[in-house]
Structures are given as structure tokens and as C-alpha cells.
Amino acid sequence: MTRIIDGKVISAAVKDRVKEGVAELNKKGVTVGLAVIIVGEDPASKVYVANKKKACEALGIISEEYALPENTTEEELLALIDELNNKKSINGILCQLPLPKHLNEKLIINSILPEKDVDAFHPHNVGRIMIGDYDFVPCTPAGIMEMLAFEGIEAEGKTCVVIGRSNIVGKPMGMLLLHKNGTVTICHSRTQNLKEICKGADILVAAVGKPGFVTADMVKEGAVVIDVGIHRTENGLCGDVDFEGVKDKCSAITPVPGGVGPMTIAMLMQNTLTAAKKQNKIGD
Ligand code: GUN
Numbered sequence: 059m060t061r062i063i064d065g066k067v068i069s070a071a072v073k074d075r076v077k078e079g080v081a082e083l084n085k086k087g088v089t090v091g092l093a094v095i096i097v098g099e100d101p102a103s104k105v106y107v108a109n110k111k112k113a114c115e116a117l118g119i120i121s122e123e124y125a126l127p128e129n130t131t132e133e134e135l136l137a138l139i140d141e142l143n144n145k146k147s148i149n150g151i152l153c154q155l156p157l158p159k160h161l162n163e164k165l166i167i168n169s170i171l172p173e174k175d176v177d178a179f180h181p182h183n184v185g186r187i188m189i190g191d192y193d194f195v196p197c198t199p200a201g202i203m204e205m206l207a208f209e210g211i212e213a214e215g216k217t218c219v220v221i222g223r224s225n226i227v228g229k230p231m232g233m234l235l236l237h238k239n240g241t242v243t244i245c246h247s248r249t250q251n252l253k254e255i256c257k258g259a260d261i262l263v264a265a266v267g268k269p270g271f272v273t274a275d276m277v278k279e280g281a282v283v284i285d286v287g288i289h290r291t292e293n294g295l296c297g298d299v300d301f302e303g304v305k306d307k308c309s310a311i312t313p314v315p316g317g318v319g320p321m322t323i324a325m326l327m328q329n330t331l332t333a334a335k336k337q338n339k340i341g342d
Pocket of ligand 1: 152197
């Protein structure tokens with residue numbers, strides 16, 4: 059029987075853990091605060107931001123939302139980030155991406171203090187992931203590692219294939235699997251023999267951005283398949299994996315919806331708690 063890895067159950071367990079951690083800090087007189095900045099009117103971003111706020115409220119994290127107009131200038135946004143960098147009650151800062159085209163995303167990300175960069179997008183934190191000495195991991199790969207751990211799936215010695223090389227998912231995902239002693243291949247749009255490489259994977263992570271891209275003929279019998287994609291289609295939401303075609307071939311798979319998606323906000327909450335602990339010099 060194929061195991062369906064339930065992101066709702068696992069994210070609830072992570073959130074319970076974070077809630078307890080926040081309560082512990084509160085007992086010591088320490089609050090936990092997250093600032094979320096959104097620029098413009100992107101509807102998907104608005105939904106994400108609203109969900110982050112809801113999650114904060116449920117876990118006792120103080121959330122501050124800064125909804126700025128589309129025509130916000132770089133100077134104005136940098137001034138806000140500077141203010142939040144210096145604000146004691148704010149432990150984490152997240153600037154929702156994508157930003158409007160006139161704003162330099164790299165400049166904005168680099169202006170967030172690394173110790174408040176709960177997205178782990180700042181080059182300082184990216185570098186720390188590379189050397190395996192990190193406080194924050196980007197929320198999606200962090201969520202996937204949490205799912206694997208929860209399910210008792212070890213990467214050690216396994217052939218791990220990640221499809222997608224983004225800075226946010228593919229590259230850090232590869233590093234995290236490598237740190238767990240997996241043998242990692244990162245594939246992308248120029249990869250030759252993609253099907254053959256995927257077919258060799260014990261753990262296959264699909265972060266391609268194309269609905270139903272991973273089909274049964276690309277999956278090894280008994281593989282663990284992690285689907286990062288989320289696409290709105292005429293038939294509802296679907297992922298990067300052809301779930302119906304693949305599910306009977308693998309040993310475990312994440313569904314869409316209800317798989318990796320719910321994990322990301324839970325991991326953001328965890329990163330925010332970690333930030334608060336570090337800033338207040340409170341260890342685990
Ligand atoms: N836009 C979509 N996902 C994310 C995320 O994880 N962090 C930020 N900052 N923006 C996003």
C-alpha cells in the first residue's frame with residue numbers, strides 16, 4: 059500500500075511544537091514577532107499573507123502586516139525594512155515575493171538583517187546552508203525534510219533526485235539531502251536523459267512548475283515522491299506529479315493539495331521562533 063504523506067497532520071504537529079515554544083518564551087517575558095510586508099495587489103500573495111497572519115495568531119506570535127501600494131519606491135521599502143531591522147519586538151521579517159517589477163528584489167532581500175531573515179533568502183543564510191551550519195532553512199525544503207523525518211524516511215545512502223534548481227527550493231533542497239548523506243542530483247530544463255535520471259531515484263522531489271510533469275514512467279518502483287508544485291486547473295488543484303498515474307508505483311507520495319503546501323507556513327512559524335530564541339540568547 060502506498061503511504062500518502064499527510065501535510066496537514068505533520069504541519070499541525072510542527073505548529074503544536076512551535077506554540078509550546080512560544081508559550082515557553084512568553085513565560086520568560088519574551089514575545090515572538092513576525093513582520094510581513096506585501097507590496098501591490100497580487101491576489102495569490104494576498105492569500106498567502108492572510109494565511110501567515112492567521113497562523114501567527116493561532117500560535118501566539120505577534121504579527122505585523124505592512125501592505126504597501128504598488129507604486130511604493132525602493133527608498134520607502136528600504137526605510138521600512140531598516141525600521142523593522144531595528145525594532146526589538148520584531149524577530150522575523152518576510153517580504154512577500156514577487157515584488158513589483160520596479161523594485162530590485164535582490165537589493166531588498168539583502169537589506170533584511172540575516173538574523174531576522176526567516177525566509178533564509180539572504181546570501182549570508184544561503185551560504186550557511188551550503189556549509190551545513192544554519193539557523194534558518196527556506197520554508198519549502200525545511201517542510202519537506204520535516205515530512206521525511208516524521209515518516210521515518212532516511213536520505214542516508216539513497217539516490218535523491220531534485221527536479222528544479224531555484225534558489226528557494228531546488229538548490230537548498232539538494233543541500234539538505236546532501237547533509238543527510240543522500241547522493242544528490244539536481245535536474246533542470248537543460249538536463250539530458252531526465253527520465254532515466256528520475257527513474258534511478260529512491261527519493262524524487264518535483265519542483266518543476268509544470269502540472270503533471272512527473273509521470274509513472276519516470277518513477278522507480280517503491281520510490282518516495284515529493285510534489286512541490288501547485289497549479290490551479292479546470293479540474294481543481296494539481297501538482298507537478300501525475301498523482302493518479304504515479305501513486306500505485308511508489309511507496310510514499312505527497313498529495314496536492316494537503317502535502318507540502320501546509321508545511322511551508324508551519325516552517326515559517328518555526329523559523330520565527332528560532333529567530334526569537336537566538337535574538338534573546340535562549341537555547342533549546
Ligand atoms: N512568495 C511565494 N513563496 C514565498 C516565500 O516562501 N517567501 C516569500 N517571501 N515570498 C514568497
